[in-house]
Amino acid sequence: DGGITQSPKYLFRKEGQNVTLSCEQNLNHDAMYWYRQDPGQGLRLIYYSQIVNDFQKGDIAEGYSVSREKKESFPLTVTSAQKNPTAFYLCASSSRLAAFSKNIQYFGAGTRLSVL
């Protein structure tokens, strides 16, 4: 089945520790995204990548880092510089943008990160 796989489902971080959230897609999508969702809030963009070996900061990139070495994979590292990392993290992907194309963004099941 095609889709987006995020792991782990739940993750706990100790103070001062870096943690990495995995996101893999087999939809052959060029673009991938990371969002953060806080309780009762909408989605805020952390980083996005339109193509392999290229990525851009979103609205709340501080304290996070990403890599895009393969088309299928877009891991997110939450660094110790992110002082309030507790949130629900969602990975998404979409095909390359074309004018008036539906180009739906599909989401993984999410990773819930908590601080110990």
Place this chain on the structure above:
Amino acid sequence: GQNIDQPTEMTATEGAIVQINCTYQTSGFNGLFWYQQHAGEAPTFLSYNVLDGLEEKGRFSSFLSRSKGYSYLLLKELQMKDSASYLCAVRDYNFNKFYFGSGTKLNVKP
């Protein structure tokens, strides 16, 4: 920047019709999306509008007016399982980025 507004919460009765509004201000508009999100789960795609008018898909319809920066999602024959948050999102053509509203939590009561 982008500015997307939706009501925070709405309540409706099973079997009724509810309309969830979304207003937006954006540059490089290239489509408006509605997603449904149940608590603790990922958003799932509901509908897409890029041209003005109404798009209908079963019990769900979505309307867009680009000149007014306005969209609504219409849910008919409400069911208890429709209790969820509904997210309005606008796509920016220049960067293939999606901007999300804060979501409208819909409570369906018997």
